[in-house]
Amino acid sequence: MNSTQALIKDLAIRYGRERTSLLPILQGVVEQEKYLTEFSMIEIAKELDIPASDVYGTASFYSFLETKKMGRYIIRVCKTITCFMKGKNQVLLTIEDMLNITLGETTPDGKFTLLQTNCLGWCHKAPAMMVNDEVYTELTPERVREILGQYFRRNE
Amino acid sequence: MTTNTSYPLKRVDFIFLNENDWKQILSKTLKRDKQEIINCLMSSELKGRGGAGFPTGLKWKLTSDSEADEKFVICNADEGEPGTFKDREILSQVPQKVLTAMAVCAYVIGASKGFIYLRGEYKFLQHALTNAINEFEHYCEDIGFHFQTSIFMGSGAYICGEETALFDSMEGKRGEPRNKPPYPTSFGYLGKPTVVNNVETLAHAFTIFKYGAKKFRDLGVQYSRGTKLFSVSGDTPTPGIFELELGMTLQDFVEEFGDGDTKAVQVGGASGFLVPRKRFSETAIGYQGRLTGISLPTGGSMMLFNSTRSMYNVLHNYLDFFREESCGQCTPCRVGCQQLLAGIEAVKRGEKHSSYLEKLLKLSETMQLTAKCGLGQSVANSFASIVENFWEEMVF
Numbered sequence: 001m002n003s004t005q006a007l008i009k010d011l012a013i014r015y016g017r018e019r020t021s022l023l024p025i026l027q028g029v030v031e032q033e034k035y036l037t038e039f040s041m042i043e044i045a046k047e048l049d050i051p052a053s054d055v056y057g058t059a060s061f062y063s064f065l066e067t068k069k070m071g072r073y074i075i076r077v078c079k080t081i082t083c084f085m086k087g088k089n090q091v092l093l094t095i096e097d098m099l100n101i102t103l104g105e106t107t108p109d110g111k112f113t114l115l116q117t118n119c120l121g122w123c124h125k126a127p128a129m130m131v132n133d134e135v136y137t138e139l140t141p142e143r144v145r146e147i148l149g150q151y152f153r154r155n156e
Numbered sequence: 157m158t159t160n161t162s163y164p165l166k167r168v169d170f171i172f173l174n175e176n177d178w179k180q181i182l183s184k185t186l187k188r189d190k191q192e193i194i195n196c197l198m199s200s201e202l203k204g205r206g207g208a209g210f211p212t213g214l215k216w217k218l219t220s221d222s223e224a225d226e227k228f229v230i231c232n233a234d235e236g237e238p239g240t241f242k243d244r245e246i247l248s249q250v251p252q253k254v255l256t257a258m259a260v261c262a263y264v265i266g267a268s269k270g271f272i273y274l275r276g277e278y279k280f281l282q283h284a285l286t287n288a289i290n291e292f293e294h295y296c297e298d299i300g301f302h303f304q305t306s307i308f309m310g311s312g313a314y315i316c317g318e319e320t321a322l323f324d325s326m327e328g329k330r331g332e333p334r335n336k337p338p339y340p341t342s343f344g345y346l347g348k349p350t351v352v353n354n355v356e357t358l359a360h361a362f363t364i365f366k367y368g369a370k371k372f373r374d375l376g377v378q379y380s381r382g383t384k385l386f387s388v389s390g391d392t393p394t395p396g397i398f399e400l401e402l403g404m405t406l407q408d409f410v411e412e413f414g415d416g417d418t419k420a421v422q423v424g425g426a427s428g429f430l431v432p433r434k435r436f437s438e439t440a441i442g443y444q445g446r447l448t449g450i451s452l453p454t455g456g457s458m459m460l461f462n463s464t465r466s467m468y469n470v471l472h473n474y475l476d477f478f479r480e481e482s483c484g485q486c487t488p489c490r491v492g493c494q495q496l497l498a499g500i501e502a503v504k505r506g507e508k509h510s511s512y513l514e515k516l517l518k519l520s521e522t523m524q525l526t527a528k529c530g531l532g533q534s535v536a537n538s539f540a541s542i543v544e545n546f547w548e549e550m551v552f
Contacts, residue, residue, distance in 0.1 A: 020346075022328030027276075027309055061330035061483075064276045064312035080238045081426070081473045082389045082459060118314060118477055119238040120277050123389035123459070124396050133279040 004040050007032055012047045022048060022058055026065050034074060035066040063117065071106045071113035073151055076130045079116040082123035087140070091127050092116070094141040098148050112151070165408040166401040168375065168383045170363045171246060171253075171356070177366070178252040182259060183299055185365045190264045193365075194220065200369035201381040202361065206232060206317070206354030207424060207455030208530070209443045212361065215351055218341035219265045222349035227267040229258050230326075230345065230352045234275045234310050234317035237425035238477060239457030242385040242397050243355035244278055250359065251288040257358035259296060259303045260365060261351055270305040271345075273322050276312045314481035318529050319344075319352040321483065332483045333529035356385055356456070377403030380442025384456055390422075391415050391462040407437040409458065417462040420545070425457035426474040427534035430467070430541040467546035468504060474538050475500070482531060489532025492523040496539060500550060510551040513543055 001009075011028040015021035022044070029040050036059050045052035059065045066074075077083075077092050092114075096102055099112050106113040122128035125137035129144075136147055185193065197213030204210045219227060231254060235243040246254060258270045272289075274281065289305050296303050308326050310316050316325045320334035323345045337343075344350025353361075360382060364372050372382045380402040389395045392413045410418045420432045423441065431439050441454060461470060475497040484490045499516045502508040520536035527533045543550055 019328040020326060023311065023325065024309070027311060058328060058330055061332075062276075062311035062313050079473075080477060081422075081470060082239065084469075084473055085390065085465065117277075117312070118480060119236060121235055121241040121244055121275075123239050123241060123387065126389065130277065135277075135280060 004029070004033065004037075005043055008040065008043045008047050017048050019048065019050065022050075022055065023062075026055075026059050026062075030065055034072060035068060035070040041067075069106065071111050073111060073131050074113045074115060076115050076117040076120075078118070078120040078122070078126070078128045080119035080123075083120075083127040086126040088127040090141050091129065091139045091144050094144045095148065098145065165404040165412050168399050168401055170383060171359050171385060171399055172249055174250050174253075176252075178256045178362070179295055181362065181366050182256045182295070185256075185260050186263055186299070186301055190220065193260065193264050196369045197361065197364060200364045200372045202357065202364060202372065203380075203443055204354055205356035205360060205384060205456070207237065207427070212353065212357055215341060215353070216261060216264050218339075219349045219351045222342045224349050226269075226346075226348045227265050228345045228348055228350040229261045229265065229267050229270045230319075230322070230350060231258055231270070231272045231355055231358055232317060232319065232322065232352050233278070233355050234273050234314075234322060235278075235355070236275060236314040236317050236481075237427060237455050237457055238474070239389055239422065239425045239459045240387045240455055241389075242387050242456055244281065245397055246355050246359050246385075247272075247274075247278075247281055247285060251285055252292060253362040254355055254358045255289065255292045255305060257353075257361040257365070258305060259292075259301065260361070261353070261358075262303050263301070265349070265351055267351075268302050268304065270303065271326065272305065272307045273310060273316070273326065274307050275310040275316075279309060282307060282309065313483075314477075315483045315529075315531055318531065321529070322352065323350070330483070332485045333531075335528070354455075375401050377440075377442060380440075384441075384454075386454075386456045386458050388413050388458050388460070390458075390460040391418065391465070392460045403440055403442045405437055406431055406435075406439040406441065409441065410436055410460070413458070414460055415462055417464075418460050419463045419465065420461045420467065422457070422459040422461070422470070422538065424454040424537070425459075426477050426538055427531070428454060428457065429537050430470075430545060432545040467542050467549045468500070471500060471538065471542045471550070472497070474542075475535075478531065478535050486526075486528040486532060488523045489527040489529075489535070492519055492527070492532065493535060495519060496535070500543075503550060510547075513547065513550060517543060 011025045015024045041055045042052045045055045120128050122137045127139045128137045194217045202212045313331045315321045316331040318333045321331040325331040340350045376382050383399050384402050386398050422430050479493040482489045482493050520539040524533050524536040
């Protein structure tokens with residue numbers, strides 16, 4: 001059994017093998033591996049005894065359940081109206097410049113993926129972004145350099 | 157009873173005022189007669205604070221009247237409407253108030269299981285909220301009331317705030333809205349009668365249990381009783397969350413929160429209405445009732461735009477939002493959102509004559525009439541109110 005299979009088994013024991021456990025299990029895999037591979041979706045289908053197409057159908061509906069390869073740190077910049085008005089594009093350009101990738105891409109070392117997302121609910125402190133589950137608000141190009149700098153120094 | 161439909165702006169402080177007396181309120185309320193609690197909520201005239209404005213007491217009553225072996229109470233914390241951020245603050249600062257109201261609801265309708273559907277973007281809240289739930293359940297056990305609550309995490313889909321899409325999401329499916337009827341009060345999560353209340357609605361219910369229906373009902377205006385949290389953002393010197401008595405005019409609101417150059421206010425988020433400056437004084441913020449002017453329902457999202465902003469960009473941003481968040485199951489919404497966006501782009505580039513906007517307005521009306529759920533139906537709100545009031549900005 002490889003680590004993904006073991007993870008899925010653990011999650012199935014924790015949440016149960018009902019259909020209602022599907023989303024928590026998908027979320028559990030994404031939390032560990034950042035995205036869902038075909039392999040992990042088939043394994044989940046076997047574990048819950050449902051068609052793999054149902055697993056993919058559910059997963060592909062949700063924007064936080066990625067089914068394409070992602071980096072270890074997924075950066076999601078809010079693009080909805082207030083963040084847009086308060087300088088979201090400057091934030092985006094700063095990140096693109098620092099990581100040397102464009103929107104939607106992953107750095108060659110597999111560390112960062114840069115995405116945009118819809119309203120994060122921080123309109124009073126716009127612009128905002130998430131790095132995995134961590135939220136950063138009132139961003140300026142300077143603050144973004146500082147924040148990403150900290151992630152650059154993280155090794156794992 | 158006052159018959160005014162508008163009121164000068166009044167700040168109030170109930171929701172975030174934490175006197176840490178939830179245990180007392182819970183024990184006291186659970187001793188009351190169920191029907192009496194429903195009557196109390198009905199006479200308070202509390203309406204759903206998520207935006208739709210359904211009477212809360214009636215929702216509880218209908219679910220209570222449904223016969224079933226199991227029922228559920230769900231707190232809707234899938235706060236995704238652009239410009240709204242109040243529910244997160246309630247759950248961070250006063251989660252016990254929300255849990256208390258959920259437990260009372262469970263008592264009234266005959267449920268023993270509750271869920272908080274928390275949007276994926278608020279995952280950082282999960283830990284603290286779990287601790288609050290543990291403490292709460294512990295106390296419920298102490299007083300011999302059997303009620304369990306768990307958090308169900310969303311995964312980044314705006315539509316899951318629609319209650320029937322929320323059920324399907326919890327059932328492990330794509331979050332696609334169901335046909336109504338049957339309504340959640342008789343056929344909700346797992347096909348069982350279910351109450352779904354917005355976070356803020358539950359927090360107001362706590363206020364009502366604490367102070368009584370009369371105190372709540374005495375606030376606000378006819379059809380729009382009580383207070384409401386407003387999430388204020390955009391071109392304002394004071395962005396943030398403010399609890400206000402319902403029923404003030406937009407003019408009063410803009411004088412308080414505007415930057416002196418407010419050109420328009422979007423009331424109710426992307427699915428709400430844009431109100432231009434010339435109509436500020438005739439527009440009241442509240443639910444139905446058109447005695448003195450237009451009255452707009454709102455989930456509390458108030459986005460201010462000053463004269464430096466292009467309304468074309470604002471509309472473009474909203475349509476882009478809807479195009480991405482449309483679940484895609486019904487054609488009017490899926491194709492309509494795409495076509496509205498492509499249409500305003502074509503007019504802006506001069507590829508289409510400005511009269512094409514008339515056709516797009518017709519399309520948005522068709523969506524309003526034929527889309528399956530509130531998402532597709534409400535796109536016309538912002539589309540028509542922006543296009544009609546800022547026609548020239550759409551064209552050139």
